[in-house]
Amino acid sequence: MAGEWNVKTVVREFFGVFRELPDRASGTYPEQKTASMLRGFCPALFDVDVKFMPFAVDLSSGSWNVCLHSYMFFLSSAGIFVLGKIMLAYTSFPSPWQTVTFSFLGEAPAFFTIISIFFCGGIVASRILSTYTGWSFFSFFIPNAESGNVICSTRKEKEPAARKLVILTAHYDSGRCLPSVGGKNVGSSLLAKIVKNGLSLGPMLAACLITFTLFVHLVFGLRGAFSVILVILSLLSVIFILVETVISNISANMPFNPGYNDNLSGAAVLAGCMETICPSPVKAHWTVTDALKDNLSGVERKSTAFSNTDFEFVFTGSEENGLMGAVEYRKKVLKQHLDAYGKDNVYIVNLDSISGKYIKFFNREKDFAGMNRGGNDKFIEKAETFINGKNFSEVELLKYFSPEEIERYFTKDNSSYKMNLIRSVTPIQACTDMSSLVYLFDKTLNIITLVSRETNDKDDIGMPRDYHSLTDTYEKMVEEDNGYNLTPVIFTVFAINNLLKYLDEMN
Structure with missing residues (x-):
């Protein structure tokens, strides 16, 4: 040595x-x-x-990836849902455009709900792909x-057998x-683990839950306690994604x-x-x-x-x-x-x-x-x-x-x-x-x-x-x-x- x-x-x-x-x-x-x-x-x-x-x-990877996927998730699902509500209020839909009733949210056209589900699923798939392949939907644009x-x-031999x-x-x-909380880097606290896991796993699970809720209401039109629980969990997921979006946006600009x-x-x-x-x-x-x-x-x-x-x-x-x-x-x-x-x-x-x-x-x-x-x-x-x-x-x-x-x-x-x-x-x-x-x-x-x-x-x-x-x-x-x-x-x-x-x- x-x-x-x-x-x-x-x-x-x-x-x-x-x-x-x-x-x-x-x-x-x-x-x-x-x-x-x-x-x-x-x-x-x-x-x-x-x-x-x-x-x-x-x-577009890293913290920016979380921000972009979260923004797109809200814009696509909420935007299409709201557009459907507006069209439902001011137009008359033929039978194929039957409505779906959501607990606490009123009615929405089934067609627009289907589009929301596909958009949500696409964003989730893009997020998973970005985690394991480095590629995402945003790779086309950034x-x-x-x-x-x-x-x-140091290898000298062409045949390295044995x-x-x-x-x-x-x-x-x-x-x-990393952002600091009270002057302390979040990397040295429990918040670091929450942020780390949330930056990928959290938003994906939350988006999956929201997509599942849309699907259940579309296919089964459920009422009662189960439907209420799903909607409450979905609303909590929305809050979670918003919090993670804010944190990741701060991180992406550090x-x-x-x-x-x-x-x-x-x-x-x-x-x-x-x-x-x-x-x-x-x-x-x-x-x-x-x-x-x-x-x-x-x-x-x-x-x-x-x-x-x-x-x-x-x-x-x-x-x-x-x-x-x-x-x-x-x-x-x-x-x-x-x-x-x-x-x-x-x-x-x-x-x-x-x-x-x-x-x-x-x-x-x-x-x-x-x-x-x-x-x-x-x-x-x-x-x-x-x-x-x-x-x-x-x-x-x-x-x-x-x-x-x-x-x-x-x-x-x-x-x-x-x-x-x-x-x-x-x-x-x-x-x-x-x-x-x-x-x-x-x-x-x-x-x-x-x-x-x-x-x-x-x-x-x-x-x-x-x-x-x-x-x-x-x-x-x-x-x-x-x-x-x-x-x-x-x-x-x-x-x-x-x-x-x-x-x-x-x-």
Whole structure:
């Protein structure tokens, strides 16, 4: 493994490279410039082949998606219903235009009610499609922007039979800030879970209920208690959709955050891992500073020997805009790898928001619609077995960490130390790139995600520090490091490198 100084130098300079950018919002020039900088920085320091995989970003996704679908839902269903009421009042309908009586709402023409049902159903279908495919009805009308994945590969062989492939992924874009309540970011409160689930699952369920109510009244013309209950629930659903529309509209107009924890920290781990796996003589590039060149030129940059493993480091774009980079990578690259290496020989480690007090890992999370997504239990159990069983001597750790850092991120076990990583045992409310790297209902991939959090609770994953906040800055990450900002990034590189060596040697 490369020495502590090398990795720390690379990681610190990696953050500094992007300091000039205020943010890296999906589909914007700063995100595109970040991709360009990664394409120059990585091959200048590491022995990797770099490819850029561009793709179009649907700017109607995310919070805007909720707003647009909610607006269209109300305009279409209510507008058609009101138009029908007006026509019923001022015209005489022949028998095919018979009316339907709604509790508390009076009569409406059946024809217009049918149209309302189709519109409501169409909006719900569009919302579901946008959640799982990135496409929606509004994709036809809102122009796309450009984003892309930066893929760095050490693979040399055309025939990877009997070899393993490890894929490390992290998104490099940043998202919008979350609204604050009483000066407190909603990302750190219970409201965050309500907003997160409501942004997709809530409006869909509410719209389904309203559509079902229209259908029941149209087909059965029900009266009595059941009809009253349906109408009351539908009215509550209308209120819920209105509230979510207001919240999502506020979110969609918030400024973009600098995004150093979420998720330049994950991208920095990829850079640190490349330093330990495939360093190369420093080449000239404008992203490589003289200080970095001097620091790396004066030390021996040793690489960890891997005899059975190829590596791919994937910087995904537009994660904050519907996990689009992960979707594109899964469809265009990952499937080919699974066919070439075999699903059992491909391991994926996703990294998201690595700067914090406790490093956690998991293989299950809830996507935007509340569905459980993730991989098999075999890989995470292997990782947990290794983490719990691997011992380090103090002399060995002092090559990479200070005594204070060892105390923070390692647990003393008699005369040796174990890495302090915490497995989250329940599906988390996170929705990282992992949700889009796996297919819905597919639990067969070897995939885990590493994150950092402020608490060590195994059941409640918690929220990252400075989550989607303007305080997620370079200064806090590097210059104001209190031992829990930059250090966990270095520790995660150390932990992953040891885990990868274990996987390489494992039959």
